[in-house]
Structures are given as C-alpha cells and as structure tokens.
C-alpha cells in the first residue's frame with residue numbers, strides 16, 4: 001500500500017541527476033531523494049566521498065550512478081547524463097549543487113579569481129541545464145530543475161562580491177528558463193540557504209563567528225538556530241516532487257527568516273534593531289575596540 005506522500009509526490013521510480021551529490025548539501029539531497037524511491041546519478045570532485053556514497057547506497061539497495069569528476073568540465077558532466085540515459089532512459093530532476101567561494105574585498109581580487117568564481121557558480125549550471133532541458137523536453141513528462149543559490153544572491157555580501165553576482169545570475173537565469181520551458185512542463189526553481197554548517201564549510205576558517213554560538217544565532221537568525229542539512233534537502237524533495245507541480249521560476253528561502261529580516265538583529269538586551277545599539281558601542285568603546293575613526 002502506498003501512502004499519501006508517495007502518491008502525491010510522484011517521486012518513486014523517477015530519475016535525478018545531482019552535481020556535487022556525494023558531500024555536504026548535495027549528499028543530503030541525494031539521500032533524501034533515494035529514500036523516496038528516486039534513482040540518482042551524482043558527480044562529485046571528492047573521490048573518497050564518491051566511494052563512501054557508492055558503498056552506502058549499495059548497502060541500502062538504492063540505484064545509483066556515481067562518477068568521480070569535476071562538474072565544471074563539460075565532458076565530465078555530459079558523461080554522467082549519458083550514463084543515466086543508458087541505464088534509465090529518462091531524466092526527471094536536475095539539482096545543481098556545486099558552488100563555492102573565497103573571502104576577499106573585490107578590489108583585492110583579480111580576473112583569474114573572477115573567472116574561477118564564475119566557473120564554479122554559474123557556467124556549469126548553464127551547461128547542466130542545457131543538457132537536462134533537451135532530455136526533459138524529449139521525454140514528454142516535464143521535469144524539475146533546482147539550483148542551490150544563496151541568501152547572498154539577494155543582498156550585498158561584502159567580501160563575496162563576485163560569488164553573490166554569480167549566484168544572482170543563476171537566480172535570474174532560472175526565471176527566464178522557467179518561462180521558456182513552462183510550455184513543456186519543465187519547472188525551474190532555486191533554493192537560497194543561509195549559513196548551514198556542512199563538513200567542508202566547518203573546515204574553512206571563518207574567524208570568530210558568533211553564529212556558531214546559541215546566543216549569536218538567536219541574535220542574527222529570527223528562528224534562533226543555524227540551518228540543518230534537512231532544512232535544505234526537504235526543500236529539494238518538495239521541488240523535485242509533484243507537490244510543487246505548479247511552482248516555477250521561484251526561490252525557496254530555507255534560512256530561519258534571515259532573508260526576511262534583512263539586517264535586523266535581535267540584540268540580547270535591547271531586542272530588534274537594524275543598527276548597533278548605543279549600549280554595545282559604549283561597551284566596545286570601553287574595550288578600545290570601537291571604530292578609532294569615530
């Protein structure tokens with residue numbers, strides 16, 4: 001007997017291709033899709049993560065194609081699509097997860113760095129979407145394309161200018177593609193997380209970050225905690241499923257409310273404010289850490 005979710009979602013037996021699907025948010029998405037009977041094809045640059053996912057999916061009895069490769073390489077991407085064609089002969093969902101950044105003021109970055117950020121965050125998305133759109137159209141069953149973007153595509157992101165611009169380009173590209181593909185029933189949507197600790201992210205040194213403390217998270221995130229992998233993968237399951245069959249050209253914001261609050265912080269003593277309370281400035285002043293230019 002199948003349950004309400006199985007019937008309404010229509011996921012069982014469908015095929016999803018996930019870039020960056022063996023680690024971090026991509027792995028969470030691959031696992032949750034597989035748990036709902038989706039056959040998954042992933043490409044990931046981390047060989048150990050690919051091997052671990054292959055073992056674990058085999059133990060769980062999940063149908064998986066896992067390629068070790070670089071999603072920025074058009075030939076490697078195409079090889080995964082071709083392998084999925086050969087094994088399953090259909091494609092229902094594409095999840096573009098691969099992305100990343102480094103921190104530097106824009107004026108200290110170079111064309112080499114900009115090129116790397118555009119390749120990592122934008123160009124492979126175009127390539128994967130073009131490979132997927134042809135297949136989804138030809139299949140005649142529609143489809144769902146999902147891009148992992150970021151809250152930084154929706155606000156200024158000092159130190160991350162080109163990353164934010166590339167992710168904003170993905171969002172805008174998705175809107176147009178959604179309209180172009182709508183007559184074929186192919187939907188295109190984005191998921192824009194805020195800080196969601198993943199193994200790779202927590203390995204990066206980000207300096208003292210109060211977000212990692214309960215008090216810091218309560219101040220900066222309306223829901224009072226940082227993101228969990230399932231906060232994001234649940235959104236991907238929804239967008240891949242027929243539960244979202246009339247949703248296209250949009251963005252989900254699984255961020256505990258930071259996109260909505262747009263810079264308003266819940267200061268421990270004084271409550272919501274979009275500027276530093278005088279009491280905090282006075283404290284910094286006493287410690288000698290307030291702005292020396294003041």
Ligand SMILES: NC(=O)c1ccc[n+]([C@@H]2O[C@H](COP(=O)([O-])OP(=O)(O)OC[C@H]3O[C@@H](n4cnc5c(N)ncnc54)[C@H](O)[C@@H]3O)[C@@H](O)[C@H]2O)c1
Pocket residue numbers: 019020021022023024025026043044045046049069070071072097098099100148149150151192193194195196197198199200201
């Ligand atoms: N984690 C967060 O807090 C967060 C917040 C906002 C947006 N995002 C976005 O979500 C996506 C995933 O983030 P994450 O934290 O899971 O990242 P991650 O660094 O853990 O990467 C996810 C997977 O992608 C693989 N990968 C990286 N580069 C690849 C490449 N060129 N080819 C193939 N595989 C590659 C990694 O090996 C990893 O298994 C990114 O696009 C990121 O910009 C993440």
